[in-house]
Amino acid sequence: xxxxxxxxxxxxxxxxxxxxxxxxxxxxxxxxxxxxxxxxxxxxxxxxxxxxxxxxxxxxxxxxxxxxxxxxxxxxxxxxxxxxxxxxxxxxxxxxxxxxxxxxxxxxxxxxxxxxxxxxxxxxxxxxxxxxxxxxxxxxxxxxxxxxxxxxxxxxxxxxxxxxxxxxxxxxxxxxxxxxxxxxxxxxxxxxxxxxxxxxxxxxxxxxxxxxxxxxxxxxxxxxxxxxxxxxxxxxxxxxxxxxxxxxxxxxxxxxxxxxxxxxxxxxxxxxxxxxxxxxxxxxxxxxxxxxxxxxxxxxxxxxxxxxxxxxxxxxxxxxxxxxxxxxxxxxxxxxxxxxxxxxxxxxxxxxxxxxxxxxxxxxxxxxxxxxxxxxxxxxxxxxxxxxxxxxxxxxxxxxxxxxxxxxxxxxxxxxxxxxxxxxx
Numbered sequence: 171x172x173x174x175x176x177x178x179x180x181x182x183x184x185x186x187x188x189x190x191x192x193x194x195x196x197x198x199x200x201x202x203x204x205x206x207x208x209x210x211x212x213x214x215x216x217x218x219x220x221x222x223x224x225x226x227x228x229x230x231x232x233x234x235x236x237x238x239x240x241x242x243x244x245x246x247x248x249x250x251x252x253x254x255x256x257x258x259x260x261x262x263x264x265x266x267x268x269x270x271x272x273x274x275x276x277x278x279x280x281x282x283x284x285x286x287x288x289x290x291x292x293x294x295x296x297x298x299x300x301x302x303x304x305x306x307x308x309x310x311x312x313x314x315x316x317x318x319x320x321x322x323x324x325x326x327x328x329x330x331x332x333x334x335x336x337x338x339x340x341x342x343x344x345x346x347x348x349x350x351x352x353x354x355x356x357x358x359x360x361x362x363x364x365x366x367x368x369x370x371x372x373x374x375x376x377x378x379x380x381x382x383x384x385x386x387x388x389x390x391x392x393x394x395x396x397x398x399x400x401x402x403x404x405x406x407x408x409x410x411x412x413x414x415x416x417x418x419x420x421x422x423x424x425x426x427x428x429x430x431x432x433x434x435x436x437x438x439x440x441x442x443x444x445x446x447x448x449x450x451x452x453x454x455x456x457x458x459x460x461x462x463x464x465x466x467x468x469x470x471x472x473x474x475x476x477x478x479x480x481x482x483x484x485x486x487x488x489x490x491x492x493x494x495x496x497x498x499x500x501x502x503x504x505x506x507x508x509x510x511x512x513x514x515x516x517x518x519x520x521x522x523x524x525x526x527x528x529x530x531x532x533x534x535x536x537x538x539x540x541x542x543x544x545x546x547x548x549x550x551x552x553x554x555x556x557x558x559x560x561x562x563x564x565x566x567x568x569x570x571x572x573x574x575x576x577x578x579x580x581x582x583x584x585x586x587x588x589x590x591x592x593x594x595x
Contacts, residue, residue, distance in 0.1 A: 179292075179580075179583065179588060180522065182286065182290065182292075182579065182580070182583075183286075183572075183576055183579075184282050184283065184285075184286045184572060184575045184576055184579055185282065185285065185286060185289070186568060186569070186571065186572030186575070188282065188285065189278060189279065189282040189571060189572065189575055190568050190571060190572075192226065192278045192281065192282070193270055193271065193274060193275065193278055193571070194270070195222070196219060196222060196223070196262065196270075196274055196278065197270040197274070199215055199218050199219045199222065200215040200219070200264065202267070202562050204267075204562035204563065205270075205562055205563065206264075206267055206268055206269050206270070206561070206562025206563070206564065207264045207268050207269060207270055207274075207562075208264060208265075208266050208267065208268060209262070209263060209264045209268070210263060210264070210266065210307075210309060210310045211263035211304060211305040211306075211307065211309070211310050211311065212240070212263075212304070212305070212310065212311075212341065212344035212345060212347075212348055212350075213310075213344075213348075214348065216262070216263055216348065217348035217349065217350065219262045220242065220262065220302070220348075220350060223242075223244075223262060223277060223278075223281070223302065224242060224244070226281055227244035227281060227284075227300065230246070230281065230284050230285055230288060231246065231288065232244040232245055232246050232284060232300070233245045233247075235352065235354055235359070236350060236351075236352025236353075236354070237321070237352045237353075237354040237355065237356045237358075237359065238327060238351055238352055238353070238354065238355060238356055239304050239316065239317050239320045239321070239327060239330055239341075239345070239356050240304040240317060240345050240350040240351065240352070241301060241302070241303050241304055241317040241318070241320075241321060241352075241356065242301065242302050242350075243257075243299050243300075243301050243359060244280075244281070244284075244299060244300045244301070245297055245298075245299045246284045246287070246288075246294075246297060246298045246299070247297050248293070248294045248295055248296045248297040248298065248586065249293055249294070249295050249589050250295055250296065251297055253295065253296040253297065253362060254296065254360035254361055254362035254545075255296060255297040255298060255299040255360065255361065255362060256294075256296050256297070256298050256299070256362050256363050256365075256582050256585045256586040257298075257299040257300070257301055257361050257362075257363070257364045257365075257541075257545075258276070258279070258280040258283065258298075258299075258300055258301070258364065258365045258366065258367065258578060258582060259276060259277055259280055259299075259300050259301030259302055259303065259364075259366065259537070260273045260274070260275070260276025260277050260302065260303070260306070260366055260367070260368060260536070260537060261273035261274075261276075261277070261302055261303050261304075261305075261306035261307065261317075261537060262274050262277055262302050263304075263305060263306060263307050263309075263310075264307060264309075265307055265309050265560045266309060267560070267561060267562050268307075268560060268561075268562070268564070269559060269560070269561060269562060269563070269564025269565070270564065270565075271369045271554065271559075271564055271565075271566050271571075272368075272369060272371065272559050272560065272564060273302075273306055273307070273368075275367060275368065275369060275566070275571065275574070276366050276367045276368050277300065277301075277302045279367045279571075279574065279575040279578050280300030280301075280367075280578070281300055282575050283298070283300075283575065283578055283579045283582060284298060284300065286579060292583075292588055293588070293589050294583070294586035294587060294588055294589065295586060295587040295588075295589050296362055296585070296586045296587065297586075298582060298586055299361075303315070303316075303317035303318045303321070303537045304316055304317030304345075304350075305317055305341070306318070306536075306537055310335045311330075311333040311334070311335055311341050312333060313325065313330075313333075314535060315535055315536070315537055315539065315540060316330050316333070316341070317356075317537075318537035318539075318540040318541060319540050320356045320357075321356045321357050321359070321540065321544075322357065322540035322541065322543050322544055323357055324540055324543075327356060331345075361541070361544055361545040362545060362546075362585065363509075363511075363512060363545050363546045363547070363548075363585045364512075364538060364541040364542075364544075364545050364546070364547045364548075365512065365516075365547070365548050365549070365550065365578055365581055365582055366536055366537060366538040366541075366547075366548075366549045366550070367549070367550045367552070367574045367575065367577075367578045368532075368536060368549060368550070368551060368552075369551070369552055369553070369554040369559060369564070369566050370383055370530070370551040370552065370553055370554055370557065371533075371534050371554060371557070371559035371560070372533060372534075372557045372559075373556065373557025374530055374557070375528070375530065375551060375552070375553040376553040376554070376555070376556070376557060377557075378528055379526070380526045380527055380528045380553070381520075381525040381526050381527065381552065381553070381570060381573050382516075382520040382525045382526070382527035382528075382550060382551070382552065382573060382574065382577055383527070383528060383529075383530035383550070383551030383552070384513060384516050384517045384520065384527050384528065384529050384530065384550075385508060385513075385516075385530055385531065385532055385548065385549035385550065385551055386507065386508060386513060386529050386530065386531055387468065387505060387506045387507040387508050387531055387532070388505065388506040388531065388532040388533075388534075388535065388536065388538070388539050389437060389439065389466040389467060389468055389473075389505060389531055389532065389533050390466060390467060390468070390469065390470045390472075390473040390503060390504055390505030390506075391464070391465070391466050391473070391501075391502070391503040391535070392463075392464075392465045392466075392473055392474075392476075392477055392499065392501075392502050392503075393462065393463070393464055393499070393500040393501045393502070394462070394463040394465075394477075394497050394498060394499055394500060395460060395461075395462060395463075395497075395498050395500055396420070396423060396460070396461050396462075396463055396484070396495065396496070396497045396498075397458065397459070397460045397494075397495070397496045397498075398416045398417075398419050398420040398423070398458065398459045398460075398461075398488075398493055398494070398495050398496075399416060399457070399458050399493060399494040399495075399496075400413075400414035400415055400416035400419065400455075400456070400457055400458070400491070400492070400493040400494075401413075401414040401416075401455070401457055402448070402449055402454050402455055402456065402457030402458075403454070403455045403457075404453065404454065404455070405452075405453040405454060405455055406453065408455060413455055414455075414457075414491065414492050414493050415455050415456060415491065415493075416447075416448075416456045416457055416458050416459045416493055417447055417455075417456035417459050418491065419459075419487050419488070419490075419491040419493045419495070420445075420459035420461060422483075422487050423480070423483065423484045423487055423495070424442045424445075424461060426479075426480055426483045426484075427440040427441070427442055427463050427464075427465065427480055428440045428441075428442075430465065430476040430479050430480050431465070431466075431467075431476070433476075433479070434467055434472050434475065434476055437466070437467050437468040437472075437531055437533075438466070438467050438472070438476060439464070439465065439466035439467065439533060440463075440464070440465055440466075440476070440480075441462075441463075441464040442461050442462060442463060442464070443462050443464060444461060444462040445459065445460070445461045445462075446459065446460045446461070447459050448460075462500075463480065463497070465477055465480070466533060467505070468505060468531055469505050470504055470505050473505065480497075481497055484497060503535060503539070506539050506542050508538070508542060508547050508548050508549060509542070509546035509547055509548060511546055512546050512547055512548025512581070512585075513548050515548065515580075515581040515584045515585065516548050516549075516550050516577060516581050518580075518581075518584070519576075519577040519578075519579075519580035519581045519584070520577050522580065523573070523576050523577060523580065525573050525576075525577065530551055532549065532551070536549065546585075548581065550574050550577050550578055550581070551574075552566060552570040552571065552573060552574040553566065553567070553570055554566045555567075
């Protein structure tokens with residue numbers, strides 16, 4: 171690569187306008203009338219998005235490797251290519267009513283880091299890689315975070331290949347159809363450290379008027395299906411004292427799901443998002459109610475305590491109302507604490523660059539969860555408008571987009587180690 175005018179590393183900044191233009195160009199693939207993006211994984215639009223990002227990477231002098239689950243690794247060589255690369259990335263698949271930034275920002279911020287290093291002729295000791303992971307969203311195929319999960323051996327390639335969408339199409343078949351089954355075995359790819367830049371997808375940074383979230387980890391999650399069974403009966407002739415109202419009992423449990431989160435602040439979360447009432451008739455006392463329970467907190471011990479409290483309360487409700495309550499676990503994700511060295515690198519970069527910051531946690535899952543099993547990992551959050559994500563009106567300020575990428579640049583450089591003798595901090 172051509173050497174440019176020497177630049178002090180502490181003065182090094184990304185090209186925010188170029189990053190924004192790249193985000194807007196990618197957002198045109200699958201653009202929706204409300205200003206969002208619908209680019210479901212392994213569709214023709216996903217292929218077009220992948221093709222565009224990889225073209226940009228090759229234009230930046232990067233080599234490309236695709237593995238058998240369709241994860242893409244874009245590599246900028248270092249002086250010592252025997253070293254494991256310092257990696258960043260995210261995903262470019264979206265929700266059906268997704269936005270321009272979720273996932274996409276993390277991938278294109280990594281590409282902008284590389285472009286900036288190229289602009290200034292900065293060589294690093296270790297290689298730098300930018301990844302995008304297959305099917306992070308899980309909106310077409312489950313499980314979520316599929317590509318990174320297979321890479322981290324959380325589940326097998328065959329299990330992922332066999333997943334089907336609502337039309338019966340398989341992951342393997344769709345990967346073949348769009349031409350994105352590579353040759354490399356997932357996981358047979360070294361990684362020295364991993365950073366992921368992302369919009370917060372919540373309102374905390376905006377509410378605190380902070381530019382950078384220094385992510386400490388990801389909340390532990392427990393999902394359950396709860397079934398409350400009573401007895402359906404006529405709403406008129408049945409006295410209140412003689413009813414076995416499944417909905418009345420269920421609503422008390424639902425309230426305790428929320429109360430459990432309030433009992434364990436600041437990171438407790440309790441949500442009931444799905445409810446089915448049987449027979450769902452205006453003048454029939456409900457005989458059965460099924461609903462979801464989503465409990466989260468910063469440590470597994472806290473989540474498990476919330477679970478036990480809700481189960482204990484549910485047993486009490488069952489006895490008081492003469493109904494049956496069955497709570498079955500659907501899935502469980504352990505709380506993740508990111509590597510302190512990576513957390514510190516993000517915090518130092520934010521401070522040196524003059525950005526306001528605060529420690530925060532992620533309430534949502536990200537590919538960084540699985541990467542943290544394999545290498546030192548950290549995340550950088552920036553605010554999104556009103557905390558809204560997974561929505562076509564998802565939005566972020568250009569200056570915050572630039573700030574997060576600048577923090578990523580300097581955090582990665584700390585790990586990748588610039589080697590140019592005429593460049594200093």
